[in-house]
Amino acid sequence: MADLRITALVAPGPAALLEQALSKHDTLTPKDRALLHHLPFRVRAYGRGHEIIVAGSRPSESCLIVSGFTARAVQFDDGSRQLTGMQVTGDFIDLHAFLLRQIDHSVIALTPCIAGFTPHAELRRLVAEAPHLTRMLWLTTVIDAAVQRTWVANFARRTSLQHLAHFVCELYRRLEGVGVARDHQFDFPVSQQQLSEVLGLSVVHMNRTIQKLRRSGLVIWKANRISILDLKGLVRLAAFDPTYLSLSREPR
Amino acid sequence: MADLRITALVAPGPAALLEQALSKHDTLTPKDRALLHHLPFRVRAYGRGHEIIVAGSRPSESCLIVSGFTARAVQFDDGSRQLTGMQVTGDFIDLHAFLLRQIDHSVIALTPCIAGFTPHAELRRLVAEAPHLTRMLWLTTVIDAAVQRTWVANFARRTSLQHLAHFVCELYRRLEGVGVARDHQFDFPVSQQQLSEVLGLSVVHMNRTIQKLRRSGLVIWKANRISILDLKGLVRLAAFDPTYLSLSREPR
DNA sequence: CGTCAGATTGATATTCATCAAGATCGGTGG
DNA sequence: CCACCGATCTTGATGAATATCAATCTGACG
Numbered sequence: 001m002a003d004l005r006i007t008a009l010v011a012p013g014p015a016a017l018l019e020q021a022l023s024k025h026d027t028l029t030p031k032d033r034a035l036l037h038h039l040p041f042r043v044r045a046y047g048r049g050h051e052i053i054v055a056g057s058r059p060s061e062s063c064l065i066v067s068g069f070t071a072r073a074v075q076f077d078d079g080s081r082q083l084t085g086m087q088v089t090g091d092f093i094d095l096h097a098f099l100l101r102q103i104d105h106s107v108i109a110l111t112p113c114i115a116g117f118t119p120h121a122e123l124r125r126l127v128a129e130a131p132h133l134t135r136m137l138w139l140t141t142v143i144d145a146a147v148q149r150t151w152v153a154n155f156a157r158r159t160s161l162q163h164l165a166h167f168v169c170e171l172y173r174r175l176e177g178v179g180v181a182r183d184h185q186f187d188f189p190v191s192q193q194q195l196s197e198v199l200g201l202s203v204v205h206m207n208r209t210i211q212k213l214r215r216s217g218l219v220i221w222k223a224n225r226i227s228i229l230d231l232k233g234l235v236r237l238a239a240f241d242p243t244y245l246s247l248s249r250e251p252r
Numbered sequence: 253m254a255d256l257r258i259t260a261l262v263a264p265g266p267a268a269l270l271e272q273a274l275s276k277h278d279t280l281t282p283k284d285r286a287l288l289h290h291l292p293f294r295v296r297a298y299g300r301g302h303e304i305i306v307a308g309s310r311p312s313e314s315c316l317i318v319s320g321f322t323a324r325a326v327q328f329d330d331g332s333r334q335l336t337g338m339q340v341t342g343d344f345i346d347l348h349a350f351l352l353r354q355i356d357h358s359v360i361a362l363t364p365c366i367a368g369f370t371p372h373a374e375l376r377r378l379v380a381e382a383p384h385l386t387r388m389l390w391l392t393t394v395i396d397a398a399v400q401r402t403w404v405a406n407f408a409r410r411t412s413l414q415h416l417a418h419f420v421c422e423l424y425r426r427l428e429g430v431g432v433a434r435d436h437q438f439d440f441p442v443s444q445q446q447l448s449e450v451l452g453l454s455v456v457h458m459n460r461t462i463q464k465l466r467r468s469g470l471v472i473w474k475a476n477r478i479s480i481l482d483l484k485g486l487v488r489l490a491a492f493d494p495t496y497l498s499l500s501r502e503p504r
Numbered sequence: 505c506g507t508c509a510g511a512t513t514g515a516t517a518t519t520c521a522t523c524a525a526g527a528t529c530g531g532t533g534g
Numbered sequence: 535c536c537a538c539c540g541a542t543c544t545t546g547a548t549g550a551a552t553a554t555c556a557a558t559c560t561g562a563c564g
């Protein structure tokens with residue numbers, strides 16, 4: 001609890017993070033920014049492996065990641081699960097439930113996480129009053145979908161090595177955008193077991209694919225830290241084209 | 253051209269289809285319906301294989317499918333492509349471009365298609381004036397994303413037979429919802445080549461997987477028509493749970 | 505009847521899952 | 535300090551799933 005309070009003082013709060021994230025896509029008016037900063041956020045911390053959003057539930061709040069790595073999880077009958085996407089600092093991960101009502105998947109904390117929650121009633125007010133901000137929030141869900149489209153293509157047509165390389169490229173770009181990665185390096189405290197659930201591989205094959213990527217000399221990956229030595233080479237290997245992340249600032 | 257005019261007379265127009273599609277998720281007010289029917293739609297026909305939306309372009313209109321099957325396509329450098337989703341009658345497939353500006357993928361006609369286009373300026377007006385309708389349109393993009401999440405899970409964790417079975421289940425549910433399928437049957441004039449691009453398999457393996465599904469006795473699949481003999485069995489094989497399609501009508 | 509696209513079959517190579525067994529490392533109690 | 539433990543990472547061996555290559559078959563249609 002003491003921990004939490006300190007973090008809240010040192011790091012930007014949910015509203016500031018959201019402002020930063022949205023600003024990557026379009027310029028916000030002073031009125032937009034004011035509205036964002038009036039959104040009330042309840043902040044909560046989660047331990048590794050905890051369920052932040054429970055599949056099948058009907059939340060009355062939507063959730064924004066303040067720090068840590070989370071993943072969307074689809075449960076199977078046999079108890080196994082597939083992680084279908086990763087979210088990082090600044091991602092407003094749960095606008096879905098605002099519209100879906102009943103949420104079809106879980107969101108779990110891959111690492112210790114801090115999340116902020118804001119009531120659907122507030123979002124509803126925003127939609128009624130602030131068309132531009134509404135489009136911006138809508139945009140984040142559409143980009144989320146674009147990322148998933150890319151993931152489908154990766155699963156279907158790329159080798160495991162290319163898939164992993166693409167994953168690293170995407171992660172770096174997204175983390176860089178929120179200031180969590182720089183100089184081609186970032187912390188990635190996610191186990192190979194967890195990563196295998198993201199990439200849909202067995203743990204053994206995940207391990208061998210990571211080793212292959214290491215031997216390629218494009219990255220150094222050890223002790224929960226990834227350093228990209230040759231970003232151009234990695235991008236070429238992954239056939240990574242960041243268009244789908246919509247990282248240009250333009251009128252929306 | 254004559255063909256097109258006849259179709260427009262016989263079949264429901266874009267606005268009526270959109271009304272029907274949105275009504276699956278929530279009750280529309282008379283005002284909502286009036287606004288929808290005031291949306292101007294430009295209607296156009298496409299031949300098999302034609303590109304309805306071109307990747308990288310910046311459309312000024314958004315597109316709704318009036319009839320036929322379309323797919324989103326991600327192009328690779330080597331000229332091959334992966335189809336990352338299928339759209340059917342009533343799907344407002346291109347709300348994305350309204351927000352993304354530059355569209356990151358193509359949409360192609362898998363069969364002869366009719367599409368309706370409405371200007372972004374009209375949608376923008378709608379967002380400013382009709383909060384409920386805005387949420388409903390937003391909802392359709394979020395459901396689209398939910399479908400893609402499910403696809404990721406299918407690619408990652410299911411056998412090709414289960415994947416195919418899941419695809420048939422989803423397709424039937426969606427076609428049934430817009431009145432294009434009934435009595436556990438529907439036309440599906442898509443070649444195995446095209447389907448292999450959807451499921452991410454080689455054509456040969458696609459063919460063998462279809463044969464396996466036929467031999468299971470759960471479906472009859474010939475001459476571009478699919479008849480589901482044992483829907484329960486197919487659902488069990490596919491582990492199909494339609495929650496992600498959000499087909500319940502409730503306040504959104 | 506010839507042609508062509510689509511569907512099918514057989515043979516072989518590659519990728520990946522699975523099972524089983526170490527190796528490494530940080531932490532913990534004696 | 536050391537022995538032990540559990541979690542994580544790594545390695546080897548084997549079989550199943552899938553891609554690839556090369557034919558052949560089928561039906562629609564001019």
